[in-house]
Amino acid sequence: MDAPDVASVAKNAYGICAECIVRKRTVYGIVAADGRRYIWKQAAFGDTDERLQALARALEAYDRADVRAAAPLPKRDGRMLAECKDGNRGYLQPWLPGRHVQTASRDERLRAIAAVAKVQRAVQAAGYPEHRTLRRGSLYGKLRVKANAIAKLWPQAARELSQFAPFAVEAQARAERTIALYRANLEQTRSQWRQRATLCHRDLAPHNVLIDGDGNIALIDFDHAGYDDMYADPVQFISHTLFLNELRVPEYQEMWEVYAEHAALRRNELAILLGLAQWPDIWVRALAEWGKAEAEERHHAVAKVQYAVACERRRSELNKAVLAKLRLEA
Template sequence: MTETESLLRLLESHYGLTAVKVIPMKTVSGIVCDDDSRWIWKEARARDTEQRFHAMNKIQALLGESGISCAAPVSNGTGLYLSTIENGEKKGYLQPWLAGHHVQLENRQERLAAFATVGVMHQLGQYVSSDIRSVLATASLESRLVRKYRAMTEAWNVAIHKLPELRAMEIHVFRSMSRVLEGLSRQPLTGKSTFCHRDLAPHNLLFSGDGQPHISLIDLDQAGYDLPFLDLLQLCNHSLHFSDLRPGDFRESLAVYNRNAPMGPEQRVWMSELLWFPDLLIRTTVEWVAYGCPEQGRDRVWTAATKERLRLRLLAEENVVSG
């Protein structure tokens, strides 16, 4: 019996679903059923546990009350979230295949809708029980930034050897990273943690709706309780990477967020500082070096470096979160 045949049998026996089509994707399988319902099947990873998925469904219910859809796992006929394919070698789980297209951050309406949704998520995510917070606890943002700094330091010499044009960025990149980390050493981040996506790339946000824009959250594998700055840092960096932001766009996007999840004066100061951290350039460069600096990746790294120059100029021109 093939793996697909085993999956079809599991869907029938554990979920009461009759699949008419299985669509292999990059890391998941899309499922289309005879009742026109659509689902995503994902292989489980080490951190995927019944306890985590139970907590994620509590979060899904909380967000759903405010109209935010998220692709949390659904339970099977036995009341569990994890199911084992018939051959017994692989576990996985089912989640809804949500409608919409990946958010186009170059589109102002979609970008602002994304910032508003993240603000609502952060505001609501504060109000959960301590046991959910405990299950979904994550490493601190400070430790994550330190790891990124170390990874960039290790990768940089290889990167500039393969792409010498990057050398002109060296002072700016390391000065920006040091600025943030030195600030953290003087005054650690404070504030109340909340539910965060922690991987806010455009392909993890879906936009739908004609008159009323709607954002759905998918790929919540990294989600957990953290300070909200990481989500904002990722969303700001991706907004710039995928669009030609103008002076004032950072400020406008964060103002929309702030209306839904008000930041205090100290949080605003820290957000201003954290935006200097070249998160997307680090991620692009480190991944390129890790894969052996393939030729087809050069343009992606150079684009990230070019966007980083623009980002630094925009940050220098305005105090993006003062309003």
């Protein structure tokens, strides 16, 4: 697929005359003759007209929170997916203004985590739109699959990564403990599940969060979005923030408190959320990357594992400190 193909699809399927097309990693940016801007995305696995239409309708709830979303746009015939000459399918979405959030900035990371809470509650206030169509697994299932995968991978990695063996045992125990506590909570709160279910992004890394010159937040790339436990998104975003920055206790605590405030969480709910925050996600991701690395890339992968261990030890210390300061027990 190339720029002329994108221009042809934009014209024929959407009635958009492309003035300029820019290749941006895995997507194409389109500047139309009237000055409007769009992104062409290749369809992900599982994308259908039904799913994309449902996603576009559900993301309308974001307007209630004054947060923009890069929602799929319909073609002239009302459907979503368009096909290129080479057979690849994709769709248009708005090219939103702004740049990626810089998590080193206190203001930006707090604006981002507050926006996450606001859109989650906005979707609930809108009546859980399209919840039947937008179901894509669960946080519990995702954690269980990752824990099983790492348990199988570590024996293969143990010889080359023997210096990390003590931490590997600790991390696996922490993962299993987090899952067990979370499962127990799910069983206890089954009747109130609707209070925590919402449309989650489920891939909430900082590169999927934009901020414009006025400090307005926007979310992009909803390939993995679906209804899930609302705690999935803040846990993921704050874990990425921890990976990218050496947060101190007050900074780490502030992120959880800002989310809790805008999500209207009670103290016991914040305790559950902080329990999930102990999930060793950075270690899991680093070990998985090591497993996929080619032989000549292994030394880089080992360095990432070493950094992940340092991050996870810092996470453990931060969590303990925050729980103590807030007088909570996860």
